[in-house]
Amino acid sequence: MKTLSKSLLLLAGAVLSSPPALAQPVCGSGIALQLLGSGGPISDDARASSGAVIWINGKARLLIDAGGGTYLRFGEAGARLEDVDFIGVSHFHTDHVADLPAILKGGYFLSRSHKVALVGPTGNANFPSMTAFFSREFSEGRGAFSYLSGLSNASDGLHLAVHPTDVAVAKAMRSKVWQGDGVTVYALGIPHGDVPALAFRIETPKGVIVLSADQNGSRKEFIDFARGADILMMPAAIDDNADEQSRFLHATPTVVGKIAAAVNPKVLVLDHFMGRALRDKDHNVQIIRSFFKGRVVAGRDLSCFPL
Numbered sequence: 001m002k003t004l005s006k007s008l009l010l011l012a013g014a015v016l017s018s019p020p021a022l023a024q025p026v027c028g029s030g031i032a033l034q035l036l037g038s039g040g041p042i043s044d045d046a047r048a049s050s051g052a053v054i055w056i057n058g059k060a061r062l063l064i065d066a067g068g069g070t071y072l073r074f075g076e077a078g079a080r081l082e083d084v085d086f087i088g089v090s091h092f093h094t095d096h097v098a099d100l101p102a103i104l105k106g107g108y109f110l111s112r113s114h115k116v117a118l119v120g121p122t123g124n125a126n127f128p129s130m131t132a133f134f135s136r137e138f139s140e141g142r143g144a145f146s147y148l149s150g151l152s153n154a155s156d157g158l159h160l161a162v163h164p165t166d167v168a169v170a171k172a173m174r175s176k177v178w179q180g181d182g183v184t185v186y187a188l189g190i191p192h193g194d195v196p197a198l199a200f201r202i203e204t205p206k207g208v209i210v211l212s213a214d215q216n217g218s219r220k221e222f223i224d225f226a227r228g229a230d231i232l233m234m235p236a237a238i239d240d241n242a243d244e245q246s247r248f249l250h251a252t253p254t255v256v257g258k259i260a261a262a263v264n265p266k267v268l269v270l271d272h273f274m275g276r277a278l279r280d281k282d283h284n285v286q287i288i289r290s291f292f293k294g295r296v297v298a299g300r301d302l303s304c305f306p307l
């Protein structure tokens, strides 16, 4: 017993004295999409929920969505908060935004202040807008994380000045939401049942990346928005036999396949797998491939797609 306790202590000491090295970025030195999470809203898929970073010249400059688990994957990817200039939130389901406060809290530990644009959808009776969400999380005195109220202006020990903006989801035309280093980001409302939601289009000198979050695929303007994409990311949340409510929220494999065929990207990346969708993954990918003849990749956490 005594020996066992001693060896446990030695083991604990070894762990404490040898923290893991900081992850080095491995997702290319140019421009690339890296998934942080490829899973859905249930923990039955052993994956982080939705989130991705865009690497620009070796830095993770853009973060799109921050669902549960992406906080951990962000660090594992070698991404650094001080490099992030733009955060896009597709919608306010937990699997797309739950880790946002945890990631932003890192602003306490930066050596110098910088600005971050935070862009999300307008709200409705059931969901907040981006600005309302930010206020409910971080406003002084009233926010759930009031102790992080300095995030609004890089004060109170925080070295991030986060500027939230709402993008009207009903707007017919795309909105330009960020520009820097030859990269331009656009947003467009997408139909995710009655949940206000946005897709993001990232135009870079090396090509175009379009990230669709959850949507049922019924808005034809999305095809024009996504046209010319080298990489198109679409959720693969449900199967073709899903019930009506699920199809009101999500696109079936048939719908994803038809959208991909119309957009015709160089690669279609699938994410947002839930336990059930993982079991049906091969079959669903087969359905998608019956419509879209290009390259289809079922994404995993930390999958990297250079342009």
Ligand SMILES: [Zn+2]
Residues within 6 Å of the ligand: 091, 093, 192, 195, 214
């Ligand atoms: Zn959703």
